[in-house]
Every structure is written in C-alpha cells, then in structure tokens.
Amino acid sequence: MAIKHILKLILKQKSIALLIILQIAITVMIVSNTVFISYATLQNWLIPSKLEEQQILNVTTRVFDTSVDVQSLIEKDIQAIENVPRVVAASYAGRELVLNSLGPGWTIFKDTQPETDYSVFGYFGLDEKGVDVLGLELVEGRRFYASEFIKGDEATKNAGVIMISDDLATSLFGDDSALGQTVYISRQRIPHQVVGVYKGKMLGEGATYNQQPYNSGVVPEVIWGNRQRANYLVRVEKGVSERVLEEVETALYHTNGRMVERVEFVARAKKRLWDGRSTFALTMAGISIIACVVTALGIIALVSFSVSLRKKDHGVLRALGASKGKVMWSLIKENTILVFIGLVLGFGLSILLYYFLMNNVRVQSVVEIPLLVGVAIFTWLVSTLAVYLPAKEAAKVSPAQVTKSS
Amino acid sequence: MKELILLAWQGLKQKPKLSALMVINLAVGITLMLTMSAIVKQSSSEVIGHKGDYLYTAGLNFFDSDQDVVDFNQFPRWTYQDAEALKQADLPYEHLSFNYTTEFIVGLADNSVRPISVEASGTDRDMFSVLDAPFIHGASWSEQSQQSGEAVAVISKNANDHLFGGANSVGQFIQVQGEQIQVVGVVDLSNYKRRFQDLSFSNNYNHDAFIPLNYAYAQNFPRTGQVSCRTDDLYTATNPRSGNIDMLKSAECGYLTVWFQYQKDMGAAHLAELKTWLNNYIANQQAVGRFQHNNLTDFYSMGELYILIQRFLAWEAIYLTFSYFLFGICLVNTVGILLAKFQANRKLISLYRALGANRGVIMKIHFLEILMLTVASVALGFVLAFAGLELMFHLRMYQADYMAFAEQVRQIYQFDGELALLTTIGIFLAVGISGLYPIYRSSRVSPAAELRG
Numbered sequence: 001m002a003i004k005h006i007l008k009l010i011l012k013q014k015s016i017a018l019l020i021i022l023q024i025a026i027t028v029m030i031v032s033n034t035v036f037i038s039y040a041t042l043q044n045w046l047i048p049s050k051l052e053e054q055q056i057l058n059v060t061t062r063v064f065d066t067s068v069d070v071q072s073l074i075e076k077d078i079q080a081i082e083n084v085p086r087v088v089a090a091s092y093a094g095r096e097l098v099l100n101s102l103g104p105g106w107t108i109f110k111d112t113q114p115e116t117d118y119s120v121f122g123y124f125g126l127d128e129k130g131v132d133v134l135g136l137e138l139v140e141g142r143r144f145y146a147s148e149f150i151k152g153d154e155a156t157k158n159a160g161v162i163m164i165s166d167d168l169a170t171s172l173f174g175d176d177s178a179l180g181q182t183v184y185i186s187r188q189r190i191p192h193q194v195v196g197v198y199k200g201k202m203l204g205e206g207a208t209y210n211q212q213p214y215n216s217g218v219v220p221e222v223i224w225g226n227r228q229r230a231n232y233l234v235r236v237e238k239g240v241s242e243r244v245l246e247e248v249e250t251a252l253y254h255t256n257g258r259m260v261e262r263v264e265f266v267a268r269a270k271k272r273l274w275d276g277r278s279t280f281a282l283t284m285a286g287i288s289i290i291a292c293v294v295t296a297l298g299i300i301a302l303v304s305f306s307v308s309l310r311k312k313d314h315g316v317l318r319a320l321g322a323s324k325g326k327v328m329w330s331l332i333k334e335n336t337i338l339v340f341i342g343l344v345l346g347f348g349l350s351i352l353l354y355y356f357l358m359n360n361v362r363v364q365s366v367v368e369i370p371l372l373v374g375v376a377i378f379t380w381l382v383s384t385l386a387v388y389l390p391a392k393e394a395a396k397v398s399p400a401q402v403t404k405s406s
Numbered sequence: 407m408k409e410l411i412l413l414a415w416q417g418l419k420q421k422p423k424l425s426a427l428m429v430i431n432l433a434v435g436i437t438l439m440l441t442m443s444a445i446v447k448q449s450s451s452e453v454i455g456h457k458g459d460y461l462y463t464a465g466l467n468f469f470d471s472d473q474d475v476v477d478f479n480q481f482p483r484w485t486y487q488d489a490e491a492l493k494q495a496d497l498p499y500e501h502l503s504f505n506y507t508t509e510f511i512v513g514l515a516d517n518s519v520r521p522i523s524v525e526a527s528g529t530d531r532d533m534f535s536v537l538d539a540p541f542i543h544g545a546s547w548s549e550q551s552q553q554s555g556e557a558v559a560v561i562s563k564n565a566n567d568h569l570f571g572g573a574n575s576v577g578q579f580i581q582v583q584g585e586q587i588q589v590v591g592v593v594d595l596s597n598y599k600r601r602f603q604d605l606s607f608s609n610n611y612n613h614d615a616f617i618p619l620n621y622a623y624a625q626n627f628p629r630t631g632q633v634s635c636r637t638d639d640l641y642t643a644t645n646p647r648s649g650n651i652d653m654l655k656s657a658e659c660g661y662l663t664v665w666f667q668y669q670k671d672m673g674a675a676h677l678a679e680l681k682t683w684l685n686n687y688i689a690n691q692q693a694v695g696r697f698q699h700n701n702l703t704d705f706y707s708m709g710e711l712y713i714l715i716q717r718f719l720a721w722e723a724i725y726l727t728f729s730y731f732l733f734g735i736c737l738v739n740t741v742g743i744l745l746a747k748f749q750a751n752r753k754l755i756s757l758y759r760a761l762g763a764n765r766g767v768i769m770k771i772h773f774l775e776i777l778m779l780t781v782a783s784v785a786l787g788f789v790l791a792f793a794g795l796e797l798m799f800h801l802r803m804y805q806a807d808y809m810a811f812a813e814q815v816r817q818i819y820q821f822d823g824e825l826a827l828l829t830t831i832g833i834f835l836a837v838g839i840s841g842l843y844p845i846y847r848s849s850r851v852s853p854a855a856e857l858r859g
Contacts, residue, residue: 019738026731062523064511065584187642228511259511259521272807279805280721283798287728290438294735297431301742304424308749361720 006334009310016306017338020299024342024379027295029349032375034284036354039371040364041281044274047213049202051098052135053267057234058097059090059248065257070224071151073255078127080251081234086244088235091133092222094125097231098134098203099269105206108217109184110172119171121164122204122216123185125223126233131163133235134201136218139166141179141196144220154225162192165200167214183217192219208273230258277364292382299386303335307394319399331391332384339383343376410767413758414774420754421747428743429783432837435729435736436787440821440829441794442729446722447825448818449609450712453598454538458709460673461536462666463605465704466684468636468658468696475701478714482634483660488687492664495683498676501667503536505529507604507631508622512565512615515581519569524614525630527603528622534560534593536665537603544576544591547618555620557587563594564811565614580615583625587617599817600715602708604631604663607715609818610810626651635659658696677705737840744844748772752851759853768849776841784833788826795819 010017059081063070074092081090096102106123109116124130128149143163150159162183169178178194185192200214207215224230236244245263252260307314314327350372357363418425454461465481466488475481484492489504505527513521527533534546543566547558559580566575566589579586595612603613617627628648635641636658644650646659654661668676681703688697706714716723748755755768763771799819803810 016742019742023735023738026735030728030731062511064513064521064582067584187638256517259513259523261523268807275805275807279801282801283721283725286797287438287725287732290434291728291732291735294431294434294732294739297427297434298735298739298742301424301427301431301739301746305742305746305749308746357724361724363721 003333003337006330006337010334010337013306013309016302020302020335020338020383021342021345023295023298024339024383025346025349027291028343028346028375028379029353030284030291031288031379032347032350032372033353033357033365034281034288035371035375036365036367037277037284037357037363038281039368040366041274041277043366044277044364047202047208049099049266049270050199050214051201051203051266051270052238053270054265055236055238055240056098056133056135056266057232057236057245057248057263058093058100058266058269059232059234059252059263060097060100060102060261061230061232061252061258062228062261063230063258064228068255068257070153070230073258074222074224074230076255077230077232077252081232081248084244084247084251086237086240087248088237089129089133090232090234091126091128091130092224093130093231093233094221094223095123096204097269098122098233098266099205099208099273101205102229102231105204105210107186108168108172108215109189110181112184112189119168119215120204120207120210120212121168122207124203124216124218124233125221126218127220127222130218130220130233131198133233134203134218135235136163136198136201139197139199140177141194143196149220149222151222152224154223156221156223158190158192159220160192161195162217162219163196163198164194164217165203165214166197167200167212168217169194169197171212171215185217192217202270205269205273280363296382296386299335299383300389303331303387304390304393307331307390311394311397314394315397315399318395318397324395327395327397328388328391331394332387335383335387336380339380343379346379347372410770410774413771414778417751417754417771417775418778421750424743424747424750425779428740428747428779429786431736431739431743432780432783432833433786433790435733436783436829436833437790437794438729439733440787440791440826441798442722442726443829444791444795444821444825445798445818446719446726447822448599448820449719449722450716451822452600452602452708452712454536454708455712457667458712459707460668460670461708462668462673462677463706463711464664464666464680464684466688467699467702467704468660469634469699470636471698471700473699475699478704478706478711481704483632484662484664485658485660486655486662488660489662489664491687495687497680497683498668498672499666499680500669501532501535501665503530503532503665503667504619504662505533505603505665506619506622506629506661506663507606507613508627509630510582510615510627512561512569513581514569515579515586522565522568522614524565525611526615526617526627527613528619528627529603529616530619532667533603533616533665534591536667537593537595537598539593539595540597541591542594543574544589547590551590552618552620555618555624557585557621558590558618559587560591560593560616561589562612562614563592563596564813566592585625587621596811596813597817599814602711603665605711606631607718609815610806612811612814623651623655629661631661631663633659633661673707681705733836737836740837741840741844744776744841745847748844748848751848755848755851756854759851765849768851769845772845772848773838773841776837776845780834780837783837784830787833792821795821 078090081087105120107118108121109118131143148159148161150156178197181194182191202208202213203216249260249263317327354365354367465478467475467481469475469482508526508528511521511523531546531552551558575589578589598612601608601612633646635646644653644657644659646654684703688702691697799816802815
C-alpha cells in the first residue's frame with residue numbers, strides 16, 4: 001500500500017496515532033538516557049587496571065592498644081602472613097592500599113611555586129618486598145637500595161627518594177625524563193628525588209576518581225602510627241581461591257590489642273570504585289525494561305483497538321485480492337511511520353533530560369550517535385513485535401465474511 | 407446486584423487475553439510507583455520528624471571573607487570557644503546540645519569478644535532528649551559525670567548485642583584505647599533511618615556509642631566528622647582531627663554540631679532571642695578581628711533540614727518521576743485496552759440491550775468489570791512491590807559494598823501503611839476516571855444493531 005494511503009489512515013485515527021507516538025517518545029527518552037549512563041559506567045569499568053586483581057590482597061588492621069610494640073607486631077604479622085600457604089610475599093603498606101586510599105587523595109607537584117598545578121596520585125609507603133608485591137616493572141632508573149629503606153613511627157623523617165609511574169612522570173615533566181628530578185608531595189611540598197620510573201598500573205583510588213588512574217608513586221618507608229593502622233599488601237599465587245582471605249585473617253587474628261578490619265582481593269576494592277554509578281545504571285536499566293514492556297503492551301492494546309475498528313477495511317482489502325502478508329505489512333508500515341515520528345520527538349526529549357541530569361545530578365553520561373541508532377533500532381523492533389500480534393489477528397479476517405452486511 | 411457481578415465476570419472471561427493484558431499492564435505501573443514512592447517517602451521521613459518546627463541547628467561562620475559559603479552544607483562547625491560562649495549565655499531553650507563524631511575500637515578487658523570499630527559521638531546528656539532516645543537498659547549519665555568527664559558511655563543495641571550478647575550491660579565495662587569505660591545505658595536507634603545528629607544524614611550506620619564530651623577531650627578521641635579551620639595553614643598547624651586538644655580549644659577550627667530544642671510553640675520567639683544574642687556576640691568578636699565574612703549565621707529547623715536533604719535524594723527523585731510517567735502511560739494503555747475489549751464485546755452488549763438492559767445497566771456491568779480488574783492489578787502490584795523493595799534494598803547494600811548496618815538501611819525499603827492506602831485510593835480513582843470514556847462508548851451500542859452479521 002502506498003505511503004500516502006497509510007498516512008491518510010493514520011490521520012483518520014488521530015488520537016490512537018498520537019498516543020502511540022507519545023509512548024514511543026517517552027520510552028526513547030528513558031531508554032536512551034539509561035544507555036548513555038550505562039555506557040559511561042561501562043567505560044569506567046573497562047579502564048584496564050593492568051593489575052593482577054586476584055593476586056594482590058589489601059589487609060587493613062588497627063592497633064587499638066597503645067601499649068603494643070608496633071614494630072615487632074609488623075614483623076610478626078609479615079612472618080605470619082608469609083607462612084600462609086600460597087602466599088608469595090607481603091609488604092607493610094604505610095599510606096594507601098591498592099584502590100583504597102583510606103583517606104583523602106594525595107597531591108604531587110613538580111616544584112614549589114604556589115600557582116603550580118598538582119597531579120593526584122596513589123602514594124604507597126612499602127617495605128623491601130613492596131615493589132614485587134605490586135609487580136611493578138621498571139622502565140627507567142633503578143629500584144631502591146637496601147640502605148634507603150627507613151622504619152619508624154610518625155616522627156620519622158621521610159626517605160626522600162621515590163619511584164613513580166611513567167604516567168605520573170609524563171603528567172609532571174612531559175617528554176623530559178623524570179629521573180633525578182625532585183617532586184614535591186602534598187600541600188607541605190615534601191621533596192623527593194625520583195630514582196626510578198615503572199610502568200603505570202591502576203593503584204590509587206583518588207587518582208582513579210580524578211581520571212588519572214595510572215598516576216602513582218612508591219617510597220621506601222615503613223612508617224606507623226597513622227590513625228593506629230597496620231596495613232599490608234600481599235601477593236598470592238595465581239588461581240588462589242577466596243579461602244586465602246580467611247587464612248590470612250586467621251593468621252593475624254590472635255593478637256591482643258589489634259583488630260583485623262578487612263582482608264580482600266584488590267578486585268573487590270576495584271568493584272567499590274564504581275558502586276554508586278553502577279547502581280544508578282542498574283536501576284535505570286530496570287526502569288527502562290519496564291518502560292519497554294509498558295510501551296509494548298500499550299501498542300498491542302492500541303493497535304488491537306484500531307484493528308478491531310477497521311475490521312471491515314481489512315476484509316475489503318482481502319476481498320480485493322490482498323494477501324494476509326500484505327495486510328500485516330501495511331499495519332507494520334503504519335506503525336513504523338508512527339515510531340519514526342516518536343523517535344524524533346523522543347530524541348529531542350532525551351537530550352533535554354540528558355542536560356537536566358548532567359546539571360542536577362552528578363551522573364556520568366555520554367551522548368554517542370551509534371548508541372542513539374541502537375536505541376532507534378531496538379525501539380522499532382520492540383514496537384514491531386508488539387504490532388505483530390494484533391496484525392496477525394487482523395490478517396485472519398476472511399474476505400467474504402466482512403463484506404456480507406451493509 | 408449479584409446478576410450484574412455475574413455478567414461482569416462473564417465479560418472478563420470473554421476476552422481473557424485482553425483482561426490479562428490490562429492486569430499485567432496496570433500491575434507493572436503500580437509496582438514501580440509503589441516501590442519508588444515508598445523509598446522516597448521513607449527516606450525523607452524521620453522518627454523525630456514531629457520536632458520539625460522546634461528543633462534547630464545553627465551555623466556560625468568564622469571563615470575568611472574570600473571563602474565560598476552559600477548554604478548550610480558549607481558552613482563550618484562550631485569552634486570550642488564559640489560553643490563555650492553559647493553555653494554561658496543566658497538563653498531560653500529546653501535543651502542545648504553539642505556533639506562531634508569520633509571513631510574508636512571497642513573491646514572487653516578479658517578479650518572474650520572480638521573488638522569492633524565503632525563510630526561514636528562525643529556529646530552531652532541533652533543529646534538523648536533531642537534524639538528522644540529509646541533506652542532499653544539504664545539511662546543517660548548524670549550531670550555530675552558529665553561535668554567531671556567520667557569514663558561512662560551509652561552504647562547502641564547493636565554494640566550491646568555484639569559485646570554483651572544482648573544482656574543488660576549497665577554497670578559493665580567496655581575497653582577503649584586501654585581505658586575502662588562503664589556502660590550506663592543502652593539505646594536502640596535502629597528505627598532511626600538517618601544519623602542526623604552530626605548532620606551527616608548517613609543511612610549506613612548510626613553512632614554505636616555516646617560518651618561525655620569532657621571525657622572525649624580528656625582522651626583526645628579523634629574528630630572524624632566534618633572539621634574545618636579558618637585557613638589551610640591553620641589546619642596543617644593545628645591538626646584538628648587528632649592533634650593537641652588544648653591547641654584545638656583555642657584555635658579557629660570548627661568540629662561541633664549544635665542543637666537547640668525549644669518548647670513547642672515557643673520556637674520562633676526563642677529563636678529570635680538566640681539570633682539577637684548571636685548578633686551581639688558577633689559584634690563583640692568583630693572588634694577583635696573575627697567574623698569578617700558577609701554570610702555569618704544560618705539557622706535550620708529539623709523540618710527545613712529534611713527539605714534540604716531531598717537534594718541528596720536526587721536519584722531517587724528521578725526514579726520516582728519516571729515511575730509517575732510510566733504509571734501515566736499505563737493508564738493510557740488501560741484506556742486503549744478497555745476500548746479494544748469493549749469493542750470486541752459489542753455483540754454481547756447489543757444482545758443485552760436487545761434483551762432489555764438499559765444504558766445504565768451496561769455501564770454498571772462494565773464499571774464492575776473494571777473494578778475487578780483493578781483489584782487484581784492492585785493486589786498483584788503490591789506483591790510485586792514487596793519484591794521490588796527487597797530488590798532495591800539489596801541493590802543499596804551492593805552499592806554500600808555490604809558495609810552498612812542492614813537493619814537500619816532496611817528502614818528505608820519498607821512499606822508505609824498511610825502511603826499504601828493513599829496510593830491505592832489514587833489508583834482506583836485514576837483507573838476509574840480513565841475507564842469513563844470506554845464505558846461511555848460501550849453504552850452507546852444500539853440494541854440489535856450488532857446482531858445482524
């Protein structure tokens with residue numbers, strides 16, 4: 001049937017057409033924004049961590065009894081952890097844990113000028129085994145000398161040397177080599193000399209939030225006393241099951257004056273990074289599915305009604321020689337035109353909602369043309385499927401039956 | 407009437423697919439709307455909500471004039487010296503209470519249970535009145551213990567369950583940082599959906615211990631809530647979170663949250679007196695160079711705070727808006743389904759008319775039919791909404807990475823009788839109204855006209 005005819009038919013049943021268009025538009029608005037948000041969340045999820053997420057453990061413990069000798073506790077703990085089967089090595093972790101900053105993020109500067117911009121980075125104070133626990137690969141310079149490692153309580157002076165990731169080196173010094181340069185940590189601008197550069201991994205929580213996931217630095221320091229913490233990073237063999245978490249906890253548990261807060265794979269800390277956003281994306285996805293179902297039901301209902309009103313027309317068509325397929329096809333074409341109008345309207349609404357969400361709720365969302373095309377095709381498919389059922393009924397009308405009266 | 411119901415039942419069975427379609431369609435819309443509106447309603451209601459217009463908190467801004475301080479969230483907390491000045495002032499109120507949030511590890515001296523890390527509140531006796539705290543054992547500490555900063559504590563039911571297996575622990579001792587603290591009371595705050603006392607509005611955890619401020623100072627328990635100083639340098643120098651307490655007491659670093667509870671009906675008048683006093687106090691202090699900002703004070707009643715925190719609920723508000731949208735669409739669909747259904751029933755209607763049923767009877771039959779379908783939809787909707795709330799609860803726990811007190815979080819994912827009733831009435835009205843046109847249309851079928859073919 002010619003498009004002109006279909007348009008005429010649509011105009012004849014204006015209100016039904018309008019309702020279908022409106023439903024499509026609102027559904028498109030909801031679905032496309034869900035897709036934008038989910039896509040942005042997925043992009044975060046898909047940032048490669050370059051880490052062996054199931055081979056590194058974060059261990060957080062708190063020493064609450066002030067009379068405990070922390071230094072000997074740390075030594076005993078590391079011994080105990082390394083005695084657990086399939087543990088490769090353990091290091092004290094003085095500042096951040098992997099993807100778990102335990103406080104505000106750290107800043108690093110390339111000089112002491114007040115107006116210099118800083119970079120956010122993951123800041124790790126580790127012992128002799130630290131570099132291997134994290135599996136860092138040297139690109140330039142050297143590892144720490146044994147003499148550079150310092151141990152002590154909060155009053156201990158900083159080691160003054162640092163290994164940084166290649167990404168941090170680039171963000172601070174551009175194409176110049178960072179080796180031998182001095183970098184300044186935190187607002188107090190504590191100077192550290194760069195002795196080595198390693199391949200960047202996703203280590204710092206604050207850095208990742210600041211879209212600089214691979215910025216990090218390691219200092220050869222075992223400094224304790226910071227809010228009673230005694231934390232460790234542990235490397236385990238490949239393919240170790242969750243049971244190792246319990247075994248490590250048990251190894252540390254029987255110490256008086258200290259509690260084990262958490263033993264977890266880095267993978268879990270990484271999951272936590274995006275929890276808020278992924279929950280929003282999941283809920284929106286749920287609402288989208290409901291929107292699609294509701295719209296599909298609506299189209300079924302409205303097309304059923306419109307078909308039942310036009311039973312006679314379809315009978316006439318059949319009597320004039322139209323095949324069943326042709327009758328169905330004309331209904332699908334009719335619906336496609338409505339879907340198209342609804343899509344145009346819906347995309348307009350989507351963009352409005354997108355700006356509303358960006359301005360009023362701090363959500364991450366990206367408008368991408370291929371996503372819109374995907375939503376368009378999906379919406380058309382759902383609506384066509386919905387039309388198919390009543391259309392099949394309509395096509396069943398036998399030619400002779402309808403024409404007999406009046 | 408019985409006949410009409412029977413006829414309506416017949417009508418239902420006439421087009422079972424369309425009937426099922428209508429029930430599913432409405433139930434989906436109802437589920438989403440009930441789930442989201444329950445969450446939003448529960449999130450923005452509070453156990454002590456009735457104190458909305460006579461419980462106040464106030465902000466006093468000592469920041470430099472170039473700091474951005476537009477609304478209450480950005481206001482610094484009270485400094486020690488300002489809080490002391492306020493306590494000395496002769497002002498009318500029922501309760502004046504200060505608190506700061508801290509964190510420590512609680513165990514027992516005999517190491518018989520595993521120690522737990524708790525968030526606690528350094529506060530005064532008045533806090534329990536402000537909170538209307540339901541004591542299950544014991545009571546608040548005495549005025550004298552408060553003054554002398556004795557080692558006493560009120561602990562939460564949660565902590566009591568963990569440490570003492572739920573037994574009456576009044577008189578027993580807990581151990582914090584090597585010190586013995588005597589338990590004087592146990593409160594059950596699990597009905598409190600949010601921790602409003604330190605303005606964190608956290609739904610994950612409430613305070614698990616309350617200790618007298620003077621004791622907290624003596625032990626220098628760290629200040630882990632919101633803390634800010636007049637300048638960054640001062641912050642670095644004072645280290646207000648865990649630094650020297652005497653230095654903090656004289657520094658311009660704020661960490662205390664204040665509450666004023668007034669007598670009912672006297673709120674406005676007494677608040678005006680507070681404002682006058684504060685203006686005088688500020689004027690005096692300005693003489694010595696403090697308070698240079700152009701936005702110095704702010705006051706919020708409990709009711710206003712709950713309007714303010716709607717802002718944190720932006721996501722929930724979006725879900726709710728969408729759920730209303732979708733319910734609207736479901737109603738439109740209902741009209742479509744009913745039209746299709748009654749259109750298909752024209753022959754039957756025509757027959758009834760021919761047999762003597764007038765338009766009123768036809769309308770009644772159809773109205774009953776819609777009523778039956780709506781009852782079924784609402785029932786299904788409620789069942790699904792329970793599942794929906796459960797799902798949202800688990801999603802929320804997932805979001806908190808299971809680091810939240812489930813019992814407290816669950817408070818938000820619950821039905822509320824009033825809401826359920828109002829929504830049900832609303833649904834019946836909405837469906838009734840949207841059914842009017844199809845009912846009217848179907849009653850226009852002329853007798854016998856449809857019987858020809």
